[in-house]
Amino acid sequence: MFKYPLSLENHWLHHAIWPLTELQQQWLFGTGSLTAKLKANTNQFSVEVLSEKHMMLTESDALMCGLAVQNVLVREVLLMGNGQAQVYAQSWIPTDLLDNDLSLAALGDRPLGEYLFQHADLIRNTIEVAQFSVSHCLLQLVKSLNLPAACCYGRRSVFSLAEHKIMVCEIFLPNSVLYR
Numbered sequence: 001m002f003k004y005p006l007s008l009e010n011h012w013l014h015h016a017i018w019p020l021t022e023l024q025q026q027w028l029f030g031t032g033s034l035t036a037k038l039k040a041n042t043n044q045f046s047v048e049v050l051s052e053k054h055m056m057l058t059e060s061d062a063l064m065c066g067l068a069v070q071n072v073l074v075r076e077v078l079l080m081g082n083g084q085a086q087v088y089a090q091s092w093i094p095t096d097l098l099d100n101d102l103s104l105a106a107l108g109d110r111p112l113g114e115y116l117f118q119h120a121d122l123i124r125n126t127i128e129v130a131q132f133s134v135s136h137c138l139l140q141l142v143k144s145l146n147l148p149a150a151c152c153y154g155r156r157s158v159f160s161l162a163e164h165k166i167m168v169c170e171i172f173l174p175n176s177v178l179y180r
């Protein structure tokens with residue numbers, strides 16, 4: 001059995017080195033809210049919270065995302081649509097930001113995107129992509145969801161909100177609309 005948080009270790013790239021359809025290009029590199037896109041392209045959208053743990057970022061994780069070593073809430077969710085898990089998402093939310101914003105601290109099963117994209121000063125930094133092979137630990141989650149074992153595409157980016165930086169990683173699970 002796997003434990004949360006799941007590792008996001010991978011070869012993250014600024015450009016896909018594998019063929020992408022036009023739709024996949026749009027979904028992976030689109031700078032808008034994934035929540036909004038899923039709501040527009042699937043039925044019965046919802047967020048299922050898998051785990052939320054307060055952790056100290058490791059130096060390598062912090063360096064990888066250009067963040068300072070700091071306490072974060074590691075939030076892991078499934079974004080549901082069409083009656084199945086479409087996306088596994090892992091976000092690192094600075095504890096300092098949570099301490100300053102009770103609405104974020106009490107997010108629960110409301111989508112993080114609805115909080116982030118309401119801020120006019122939100123900046124989304126570079127989007128990186130990666131392929132998650134069937135040997136990646138993520139596939140243990142895929143298996144537990146009774147989804148077919150298949151290579152998945154993921155993306156990650158860091159949002160800047162005033163002096164805070166929030167890392168958001170989204171991995172499109174097998175059978176998601178990304179692969180239709």
Ligand SMILES: C=C(O[C@@H]1C=C(C(=O)O)C=C[C@H]1O)C(=O)O
Nearest residue numbers: 033034035077089110111112113
């Ligand atoms: C950042 C967004 O929020 C989405 C919702 C998340 C959550 O509720 O934890 C995490 C990642 C995103 O897929 C978005 O909608 O783009």
